[in-house]
Each structure stands twice: as C-alpha cells, then as structure tokens.
Amino acid sequence: MFNRLRLTLEIFSIAINRFLVHDAWAIASHIALSVLTSLFPFLILMTALAGLFGAGSLADEATDLILEAWPREVAEPIAGEIHTILTGRRSDVLTLGLVLALYFSSSAVEALRLGLNRAYGVRETRAWWVTRLESIAFVIGGAFVMLVLAVLVVLGPFVWRAVLHWVPALQFLDGLIDFLRIGIATIVIVFGLLIAYKYVPSGRRSWGSILPGVLMTLFLWLLGGLGFGWYLEFYPGAYASTYGGLATAMVALVFLYTLGAIFLFGGELNGTIMLAKRRRPLLGPAPEQIETPMVLPPRRGE
Numbered sequence: 001m002f003n004r005l006r007l008t009l010e011i012f013s014i015a016i017n018r019f020l021v022h023d024a025w026a027i028a029s030h031i032a033l034s035v036l037t038s039l040f041p042f043l044i045l046m047t048a049l050a051g052l053f054g055a056g057s058l059a060d061e062a063t064d065l066i067l068e069a070w071p072r073e074v075a076e077p078i079a080g081e082i083h084t085i086l087t088g089r090r091s092d093v094l095t096l097g098l099v100l101a102l103y104f105s106s107s108a109v110e111a112l113r114l115g116l117n118r119a120y121g122v123r124e125t126r127a128w129w130v131t132r133l134e135s136i137a138f139v140i141g142g143a144f145v146m147l148v149l150a151v152l153v154v155l156g157p158f159v160w161r162a163v164l165h166w167v168p169a170l171q172f173l174d175g176l177i178d179f180l181r182i183g184i185a186t187i188v189i190v191f192g193l194l195i196a197y198k199y200v201p202s203g204r205r206s207w208g209s210i211l212p213g214v215l216m217t218l219f220l221w222l223l224g225g226l227g228f229g230w231y232l233e234f235y236p237g238a239y240a241s242t243y244g245g246l247a248t249a250m251v252a253l254v255f256l257y258t259l260g261a262i263f264l265f266g267g268e269l270n271g272t273i274m275l276a277k278r279r280r281p282l283l284g285p286a287p288e289q290i291e292t293p294m295v296l297p298p299r300r301g302e
Contacts, residue, residue, distance in 0.1 A: 015265065015272040022118040024264040031111040031260035032253055038108035041101035043082060046143040048101075061150040068185035071229030074255045077248040102136050109135035109200060112263070116201035119267030121275065124202045138200070142192070149184055193217055196263075197270060209274055213266035220262040228255055 046062055063082055067075040113131065117124055124131065197210040231238070232251065239247040239254075 011269070011272055011276065015268045018119070018272060019265050019268045022115075022264075022268070024115065024119075024268065025261060027111070027115040027118070028257055028260035028264055031108070031115060031263070032256035034108040034111040035256050035260070036249075036253055038105040040082070042105040042108075042139060042143065045101040045105060045139070046146060049143055050147055062146040065146065065149060065185055065188065068182060069189055069225075071225050071232065071255070074228065074232070074251055078252055081248075102139060103132075105139045106132060106135035109138050112196055113200050113202075115260075115264045116197065116267045119264060119271045120201050120203065120205070121271055122201060122203045126202070138195070145191070146188070149188060189221075190214070190218065193263075193266075197267065201267075205270075205274070210270050212273055213268075213270035216269050217263055217266035220265070221259060224258050224262060228258065 043063055050062075060083060063079075067079055067082075110131065113124070113135070193214045194207070194210065197213055198205060198207065239251050243250045
C-alpha cells in the first residue's frame with residue numbers, strides 16, 4: 001500500500017515537472033485564445049449545417065448544450081452574443097464564409113495537437129495540410145454530433161409528454177429532463193476528451209492508456225469550474241474593475257486558459273505513465289524477485 005502511494009506521488013511529481021518543462025502554461029494560453037476565436041466560427045458552421053436540413057433552431061439548442069457545462073457566471077454573459085450572431089441572417093455562410101469558418105475553427109484542434117504531441121513525447125511527421133484536413137474533419141464531425149444530440153434534447157420533452165399522457169403516475173419524474181440535459185453535456189465532454197487524447201496527437205495508443213488523463217481532467221475541470229464560479233459569484237466586480245468593457249471576454253479567456261492548462265496536465269499524466277511502462281522492462285525484475293543461488297561452503301581440504 002505504501003509503495004503504491006509512493007509510486008503515485010512520484011508519477012504526479014514527474015507529470016508536473018514535464019508540464020513545466022514542456023512550456024504547458026504558454027501552450028494553454030494558445031489553446032484558450034484558439035478556442036475562443038474558434039467558438040463563433042464553429043457555431044456559425046453548425047448553424048449552416050442545420051440550415052441545410054431545415055432545422056436552424058437546432059443550432060441554438062446545440063449552443064445551449066455546449067454552454068451547459070460552463071459555470072453560469074461565465075456562460076450567461078456570452079450566451080446572448082452567441083444567440084444574436086446565430087439568429088442573424090447570414091448569406092455568406094455557405095460560400096466563402098463557410099470555408100473561413102472551417103479553417104479558423106480547426107485552429108483549436110491544432111493547438112490541442114501541439115500540446116499533446118509534447119506531452120506524449122512524439123513528433124508530428126505528417127505534412128501540415130494533412131493535419132489541417134484532419135482537424136477540419138474533427139470540426140465537421142463535432143458539429144454533426146452536436147446537432148444529433150440537439151435533436152435528442154428537442155425531442156425528449158415531446159416524448160416525455162406522450163409518456164405522461166399514458167402514464168400520469170410518472171409526473172414526479174419531471175426533474176429527470178433537466179438531469180438528462182446535464183447528463184448529455186457530460187457525455188459530450190467525455191466523448192470529446194476520449195477522441196482528443198487518443199486521435200488528435202501523432203501516433204497510436206490504446207484506450208486504456210488515455211483513461212488516467214481523461215479522469216484526471218474531468219475531476220480537475222469540475223473543481224476548477226466550481227472554484228471559478230464561486231469566485232465570480234462572490235467577487236462579481238473583480239474583472240469589471242480591471243478590464244472595464246472587456247470584462248466578458250477576459251472572463252471567458254481566463255476560464256478557457258484554466259481548462260487548457262488542466263487538459264495539458266492530463267496529457268502529461270498519460271505521457272508519464274506511458275513512459276514508465278515502456279521503461280519498466282528495461283529495469284529488470286525487482287531485487288526481491290531475483291533468486292539468489294544457494295552457495296555451499298567449501299569442503300575441508302578443498
């Protein structure tokens with residue numbers, strides 16, 4: 001038990017050291033800025049895709065799902081601006097605007113790739129245009145996933161009302177709908193982390209090798225979100241007094257910066273565990289596992 005605890009502390013210590021050596025704080029700021037600048041192009045792209053199927057309102061529902069997991073103090077100030085942009089009439093989203101939205105929204109994936117490649121100790125050998133096309137594919141796939149989940153969220157209340165019409169005794173489960181919304185947002189986050197840790201960086205790795213980083217990221221994101229929300233709730237004027245009219249953007253940027261740093265630490269934790277497992281066979285068996293040959297005392301006269 002003590003040896004396992006010591007090994008865990010050593011792994012965390014090495015992961016923290018790798019986090020600092022790999023300039024993760026600087027990359028986290030790059031991720032935060034890339035995500036913030038990619039958010040609106042991604043939502044515009046999602047609106048365009050929803051419009052192709054005649055369901056433009058689904059983009060609003062998908063946006064609510066994205067912001068569902070954010071602290072209320074962070075999500076509310078930018079939610080109004082997002083809905084204003086999405087509900088505005090745009091004639092360029094299916095032409096040049098769509099191409100630009102794809103390119104800029106894929107920059108966030110490229111930022112994640114840079115950080116994870118360092119964390120896993122791998123070098124990107126593919127051409128830049130190959131990785132960019134892969135990032136664009138991730139963005140398009142993510143947009144379709146969000147729209148599908150939005151359909152489920154929209155249809156959910158209708159299905160529930162039909163169930164209540166036939167089984168009124170289930171009225172006490174009305175709160176289940178809100179719980180399912182949070183559950184869907186959580187599923188989106190977990191699914192996104194699994195895809196990011198496994199497929200975004202160069203090379204191949206097993207699902208089991210990325211689970212420690214995914215679980216650690218989820219745990220620290222939960223603590224970070226609660227702590228950040230508590231700070232903004234009890235000190236609401238802290239950012240406004242410092243940044244004035246830019247307070248909304250700065251709150252979102254600092255929040256994304258915190259999430260980016262935690263995401264990179266999860267990658268460093270995965271990289272540390274992978275490195276330890278690769279080196280373990282080279283170290284040989286533990287001293288207590290080596291059988292010492294029995295040496296008989298020499299006979300008298302020999």
